[in-house]
Amino acid sequence: MKEISGAQILLEVLQEQGVEVIFGYPGGAVINLYDHLPEYSCRHFLVRHEQAAVHAADGYARATGKTGVALVTSGPGATNTVTGLATASMDSIPMVVFTGQVPTPLIGNDAFQEADIVGITRPCTKHNFLVKRVEDLERIINEAFHIAGSGRPGPVLVDLPKDVIAGKCRKRKVAKTSLKGYNPNYTGHPGQIQRAVKVILKARKPVFYVGGGVVLADAAAKLTALARALKIPVTTTLMGLGAFPEDDQLSLGMLGMHGTYRANMAVTESDVLVAFGARFDDRVTGRIDTFAADAKIIHVDIDPTSISKNVDVDIPIVGDVGDVLDKMLELIEGSARETETAAGGHDEWLSEVEHWRNLHKLSYEQNEIIKPQFVVEKIGELTQDDNPIVSTEVGQNQMWAAQFFTFTKPRSWLTSGGLGTMGYGLPAAMGAQVAFPERLVIDIAGDGSIQMNSQELATVVQYNLPVKVIILNNGYLGMVRQWQELFFNKHYSSTTMNHAPDFVKLAEAYGALGLRATKPDEVEPVLKQAFTHPGPVVVDIVVAAEENVYPMVPAGEAISNMLLV
Amino acid sequence: MKHVISVLVENEFGVLSRIASLFSGRGFNIESLTVAETEDKTISSMTIVTRGDDNIIEQITKQLNKLINVIKVVELTESVQMAREMVLLKFAVNSGPKRLELLRLVEVYHGRVLELGARSLIVELTGERAKIEAALDVLAPFAIKDMSRTGMVALARDSHKN
Ligand SMILES: Cc1ncc(C[n+]2csc(CCOP(=O)(O)OP(=O)(O)O)c2C)c(N)n1
Ligand SMILES: [Mg+2]
Numbered sequence: 037m038k039e040i041s042g043a044q045i046l047l048e049v050l051q052e053q054g055v056e057v058i059f060g061y062p063g064g065a066v067i068n069l070y071d072h073l074p075e076y077s078c079r080h081f082l083v084r085h086e087q088a089a090v091h092a093a094d095g096y097a098r099a100t101g102k103t104g105v106a107l108v109t110s111g112p113g114a115t116n117t118v119t120g121l122a123t124a125s126m127d128s129i130p131m132v133v134f135t136g137q138v139p140t141p142l143i144g145n146d147a148f149q150e151a152d153i154v155g156i157t158r159p160c161t162k163h164n165f166l167v168k169r170v171e172d173l174e175r176i177i178n179e180a181f182h183i184a185g186s187g188r189p190g191p192v193l194v195d196l197p198k199d200v201i202a203g204k205c206r207k208r209k210v211a212k213t214s215l216k217g218y219n220p221n222y223t224g225h226p227g228q229i230q231r232a233v234k235v236i237l238k239a240r241k242p243v244f245y246v247g248g249g250v251v252l253a254d255a256a257a258k259l260t261a262l263a264r265a266l267k268i269p270v271t272t273t274l275m276g277l278g279a280f281p282e283d284d285q286l287s288l289g290m291l292g293m294h295g296t297y298r299a300n301m302a303v304t305e306s307d308v309l310v311a312f313g314a315r316f317d318d319r320v321t322g323r324i325d326t327f328a329a330d331a332k333i334i335h336v337d338i339d340p341t342s343i344s345k346n347v348d349v350d351i352p353i354v355g356d357v358g359d360v361l362d363k364m365l366e367l368i369e370g371s372a373r374e375t376e377t378a379a380g381g382h383d384e385w386l387s388e389v390e391h392w393r394n395l396h397k398l399s400y401e402q403n404e405i406i407k408p409q410f411v412v413e414k415i416g417e418l419t420q421d422d423n424p425i426v427s428t429e430v431g432q433n434q435m436w437a438a439q440f441f442t443f444t445k446p447r448s449w450l451t452s453g454g455l456g457t458m459g460y461g462l463p464a465a466m467g468a469q470v471a472f473p474e475r476l477v478i479d480i481a482g483d484g485s486i487q488m489n490s491q492e493l494a495t496v497v498q499y500n501l502p503v504k505v506i507i508l509n510n511g512y513l514g515m516v517r518q519w520q521e522l523f524f525n526k527h528y529s530s531t532t533m534n535h536a537p538d539f540v541k542l543a544e545a546y547g548a549l550g551l552r553a554t555k556p557d558e559v560e561p562v563l564k565q566a567f568t569h570p571g572p573v574v575v576d577i578v579v580a581a582e583e584n585v586y587p588m589v590p591a592g593e594a595i596s597n598m599l600l601v
Numbered sequence: 602m603k604h605v606i607s608v609l610v611e612n613e614f615g616v617l618s619r620i621a622s623l624f625s626g627r628g629f630n631i632e633s634l635t636v637a638e639t640e641d642k643t644i645s646s647m648t649i650v651t652r653g654d655d656n657i658i659e660q661i662t663k664q665l666n667k668l669i670n671v672i673k674v675v676e677l678t679e680s681v682q683m684a685r686e687m688v689l690l691k692f693a694v695n696s697g698p699k700r701l702e703l704l705r706l707v708e709v710y711h712g713r714v715l716e717l718g719a720r721s722l723i724v725e726l727t728g729e730r731a732k733i734e735a736a737l738d739v740l741a742p743f744a745i746k747d748m749s750r751t752g753m754v755a756l757a758r759d760s761h762k763n
Contacts, residue, residue: 163669217672341663
């Protein structure tokens with residue numbers, strides 16, 4: 037076999053890994069790579085900012101379940117990826133990011149466009165590598181993909197010095213990747229699972245608390261089957277939306293700071309709480325000592341560090357949530373009589389939940405000014421047969437999308453949960469649209485957030501990615517304004533966004549369609565026009581400026597302590 | 602409570618920094634940390650002394666295990682560990698009764714004199730941490746000019762496999 041360059045090795049390994057799409061941005065340190073890129077089948081999408089390349093790879097990964105890939109140059113190109121990596125790391129998104137680096141002899145010399153990106157990103161990646169020799173390149177890339185996509189997924193960064201990419205060696209198809217210190221445990225302990233099922237079958241007021249792990253493990257159908265068989269109500273986290281169909285009677289909707297009344301009450305009153313792929317985040321639990329205080333807690337997670345980190349768990353089960361659900365389903369099928377009794381025994385509990393549902397529904401009052409919640413509901417209504425993918429920015433827009441859109445399918449919801457990254461929605465939508473050119477992809481945006489990555493309108497126009505950006509334009513950094521209103525005496529310090537661009541003209545400047553709605557009866561026609569337009573669209577919807585997201589649990593309070601209006 | 606954690610890691614560039622940044626990033630404290638190669642050159646062994654309640658120690662061991670380059674983590678409870686620390690001490694003492702007194706005390710603690718100069722003295726002490734602490738208390742009045750401590754190294758005893 038003849039010697040080939042590091043650049044070619046990298047591109048060949050990507051091909052072997054099944055990578056079809058790269059989001060990237062070139063520069064001096066990766067110019068050799070870009071030189072060879074057109075020889076390979078991988079499609080490259082040129083973004084307008086490296087942060088967007090990483091978010092796009094992230095959106096692609098969330099929508100498909102495959103590992104997303106981004107490629108950037110050294111120095112500023114590399115540092116621009118940090119927010120994207122941290123976003124993916126917090127939400128456990130599988131991704132490999134390649135960064136250029138100055139040649140190895142120059143490392144440490146403050147060379148032009150040198151940044152210690154491995155040092156910088158150590159805490160916000162699952163793992164990272166600096167490749168020092170071209171001979172190590174193939175092995176390391178395979179390890180990077182293995183680490184990113186297995187166990188609890190996460191982003192991996194591979195730093196590529198220019199001389200390594202230019203250097204030559206033989207490529208040999210590497211045998212199976214194995215790492216001494218990395219061996220995720222997929223199979224749940226049968227004894228623990230048996231104990232858990234016993235407790236679940238005896239529960240009088242059980243709740244399933246479902247996180248993004250169920251989506252990542254592609255275990256939504258199993259979870260749904262278990263909940264239905266046992267008639268156990270299900271609440272999902274922000275990340276878990278779509279893991280259980282919200283049009284099912286058993287759905288409690290989202291829990292936590294902006295969760296539904298019934299979800300927060302049910303969790304508070306529960307006697308057995310089963311967490312599947314969730315991590316007891318502070319936005320979910322509120323005051324921790326009051327969270328499901330009387331419940332036995334069963335926690336299923338692939339990451340042992342998630343278990344008993346924030347709350348003491350009665351029955352921990354480390355393993356792949358899909359595997360654990362399989363075993364649970366087997367056990368309850370094996371004890372049909374008990375299962376039936378248990379399910380029947382929940383009627384009283386379910387009617388209590390129903391009572392909470394009716395007591396405080398998610399609601400708003402639509403008057404002569406467009407309410408943002410109304411827009412989200414309309415989007416849902418108009419697209420319910422289209423199986424759309426919805427991304428969001430961060431803030432009120434994100435919470436209204438979470439509350440008022442009815443989620444029924446996994447991998448159709450792209451939102452920055454753990455990091456709360458403004459500017460995530462448009463590039464993430466772009467990534468998902470690349471994966472699914474035929475599907476309707478909608479970014480529910482805020483007027484503040486959209487300005488953080490609006491340059492990507494150029495990218496979506498260039499590649500004709502028909503993403504629909506729906507801006508809930510309240511003229512404010514609304515979520516921060518809401519906190520200022522409620523907790524800082526309406527001192528609106530630096531939260532007015534009255535110097536935004538004209539979003540319709542902005543869209544047009546990029547060559548996209550720009551539309552606007554200012555009155556409630558314009559919403560539907562404008563949305564319809566946007567959804568049927570073949571190309572990318574920005575819809576500026578002028579909404580009630582001081583509308584708030586309710587319910588709201590003030591930070592640090594018990595989740596049963598909700599502000600309701 | 603003080604805890605001793607023994608960690609086997611891949612002997613790779615950046616591993617120490619991964620461990621250090623794990624501790625600082627998560628607000629865990631490090632009292633001492635030692636690293637050295639093992640008989641297998643591709644593997645290093647670390648002994649970390651840290652403080653925290655049981656929950657914190659459990660998190661620390663789990664988080665360490667989660668690092669890709671970490672091969673094995675063992676918490677060494679007092680009953681199963683064999684732990685030693687070494688300290689080098691330099692004293693500014695002329696020959697005379699003071700020096701004799703010092704040498705006598707060093708002997709009590711099974712110390713060794715490494716260098717005997719006209720005006721100074723270098724001593725090595727090895728032992729369990731408690732013994733080192735006690736010795737330092739007793740030797741403090743003798744004008745310690747300089748000191749270098751290794752921090753703790755530890756191994757699990759064979760008779761108490763954990
Ligand atoms: C990058 C980043 N900077 C700051 C914040 C803090 N923050 C959270 S929500 C928010 C307001 C977002 O405003 P907008 O996009 O208009 O959304 P709205 O809440 O008005 O719907 C801000 C500034 C953040 N989440 N992300
Ligand atoms: Mg806004």
